Amino acid sequence: MKTDGExxxxxxxxxxxxxxxxxxxxxxxxxxxxxCFLVWDELTxxxxxxxxxxxxxxxTIEQPEIAWVSIAGLHLVNWYTQNRFCxxxxxRTEHKHNERALVCTNCQxxxxxxxxxxxxVAIVSSDKLLLARNANFRGNWFSLIAGYVDVGETLxxxxxxxxxxxxxxxxxxxxxxKSQPWPLSGSMMIGFVAExxxxxxxxVDGNEIVEAAWFSRDHLPNHSSTISIAGEMIAKFxxxxxxxxxxxKSIGSSL
Numbered sequence: 001m002k003t004d005g006e007x008x009x010x011x012x013x014x015x016x017x018x019x020x021x022x023x024x025x026x027x028x029x030x031x032x033x034x035x036c037f038l039v040w041d042e043l044t045x046x047x048x049x050x051x052x053x054x055x056x057x058x059x060t061i062e063q064p065e066i067a068w069v070s071i072a073g074l075h076l077v078n079w080y081t082q083n084r085f086c087x088x089x090x091x092r093t094e095h096k097h098n099e100r101a102l103v104c105t106n107c108q109x110x111x112x113x114x115x116x117x118x119x120x121v122a123i124v125s126s127d128k129l130l131l132a133r134n135a136n137f138r139g140n141w142f143s144l145i146a147g148y149v150d151v152g153e154t155l156x157x158x159x160x161x162x163x164x165x166x167x168x169x170x171x172x173x174x175x176x177x178k179s180q181p182w183p184l185s186g187s188m189m190i191g192f193v194a195e196x197x198x199x200x201x202x203x204v205d206g207n208e209i210v211e212a213a214w215f216s217r218d219h220l221p222n223h224s225s226t227i228s229i230a231g232e233m234i235a236k237f238x239x240x241x242x243x244x245x246x247x248x249k250s251i252g253s254s255l
Contacts, residue, residue: 155192
């Protein structure tokens with residue numbers, strides 16, 4: 001990333017004198033009509049204010065467009081590097097020219113980017129919100145219940161199963177909120193709001209979830225940033241604005 005005071009920016013072609021037409025690069029997408037590329041070759045910037053950032057950095061950056069371009073690019077980098085060879089016959093793959101796909105040079109198998117559907121749910125009871133701490137979270141922060149959809153499940157079935165497995169609660173009045181691509185895990189997060197009785201005993205699974213509790217608006221713990229759908233839903237709960245059927249907002253990119 002390029003730093004300019006407290007602001008961050010993506011590297012541009014002019015920052016790297018070594019880039020030429022022969023430099024290995026792959027078109028990714030556009031951001032506000034500006035094409036973004038993945039450069040495979042190692043480059044040296046002409047200015048010193050460039051530095052690699054940990055992936056966790058993009059969860060908290062205050063520039064959502066920069067964050068989304070970076071993590072969406074990472075999603076595609078992982079897909080390209082994990083599919084250099086065909087899973088059917090083992091031959092090399094190459095880019096398909098008319099769509100975002102890889103194609104086997106031998107058996108012509110077409111490989112598309114992997115996007116895993118996952119539910120995420122804000123469970124409310126009166127004026128309280130259920131938040132949980134995952135065993136894999138860094139630090140003492142909380143988020144909403146979430147999990148991947150299994151084979152043969154509807155989204156609603158996956159939601160009910162994940163909630164029951166992770167915190168032992170039964171939910172009702174499930175309403176769709178909105179969806180959000182989450183490239184950090186290669187997922188499509190489908191958000192919901194649901195109700196549960198706060199008097200039900202919470203039973204965390206002790207494996208994935210190590211702590212869960214009901215929180216009121218004025219006593220929320222450390223939680224996800226608003227760049228994520230989880231953080232957005234928590235912020236709306238805090239303001240008393242959380243409800244189903246939210247609007248999907250564009251960040252101005254074409255992926």
